[in-house]
Structures are given as structure tokens and as C-alpha cells.
Amino acid sequence: MKLIKSLFGDKTPKVEKKLPWISLTTMQQISDIVERSKMKPQVVFKHSTRCGISKMVINQFIESYEFEEGDLDLYYLDLLNYRDISNEVGYKFQVLHQSPQLLVIKNGLVVTHESHGAINTIQLENFI
Numbered sequence: 001m002k003l004i005k006s007l008f009g010d011k012t013p014k015v016e017k018k019l020p021w022i023s024l025t026t027m028q029q030i031s032d033i034v035e036r037s038k039m040k041p042q043v044v045f046k047h048s049t050r051c052g053i054s055k056m057v058i059n060q061f062i063e064s065y066e067f068e069e070g071d072l073d074l075y076y077l078d079l080l081n082y083r084d085i086s087n088e089v090g091y092k093f094q095v096l097h098q099s100p101q102l103l104v105i106k107n108g109l110v111v112t113h114e115s116h117g118a119i120n121t122i123q124l125e126n127f128i
Helices: 002-008 027-036 052-064 083-093 116-121
Strands: 021-023 042-047 073-078 101-106 109-115
Touching: 027 042, 027 073, 027 083, 042 052, 042 083, 052 116, 073 083, 083 101, 083 109, 109 116
Parallel strands: 021 073, 042 073
Antiparallel strands: 042 101, 101 109
8 A cells, every 4th residue: 555655646635733833023022932931941943934944844843743832832933024033032042043943942041952954853842
């Protein structure tokens, strides 16, 4: 059966997985992230909508994501539309800008961050 699917494609409709993204669009949200990080981890995914690598990495991230909404807050930052927010995130958390990039914030500090394919090596469960 696998051979047939590999030759002719799997016609089973794929269900798109929805994550509990919070759009990061204002400077105030950065202060909110700091405060909320004292109660539970805050995760910021910085994504470039024009970058093929960024698209591949975010798709892999979405596919492997298995957390409940109460475990952490998950922010999505569109780098092209919110460059000033991205710059402030880098400044506030002292992390050099990369794209794509994932930051995990606890108690007001970045406890880990990665970029590109290394994003998917972060074991988020270790920070919950």
C-alpha cells in the first residue's frame, strides 16, 4: 500500500493543524510578554513570509507542536510587516536578529533561542 501511495500520491485529505498563535503587533505586547513570562513560558516565533527556509521551518514546527493552550503562550511575529517590533524584541531580550527565529522567555529573560533548522531541536517541554 505504501508503494502505491508513493507512486500515485496519498489522496487522503490532509487536516491543517491550527496553533494558538497570538499575533505580535504592538510594542506594548513586548512588556506584556515579560510580565506573563513570570507565570508561564512565552514563545516568540519570528517568521519571514518571503523566505522559503522560514516557511519550511514553521511548517515543521507546526507539525511537531503538541502543547495545550495553557502550557505556554505562542506569539507569531511577521518580520516583514512588523520590523520595528522585531528590532525591539532583539533589543529587549538581547538576541541578535535571525530569520526564522524562536525565543523562549521565562521570568523576563530569554532562556533559549535558535534560528533556522535548529528551531526544531528546541525541546519546549523542558521549559514548561
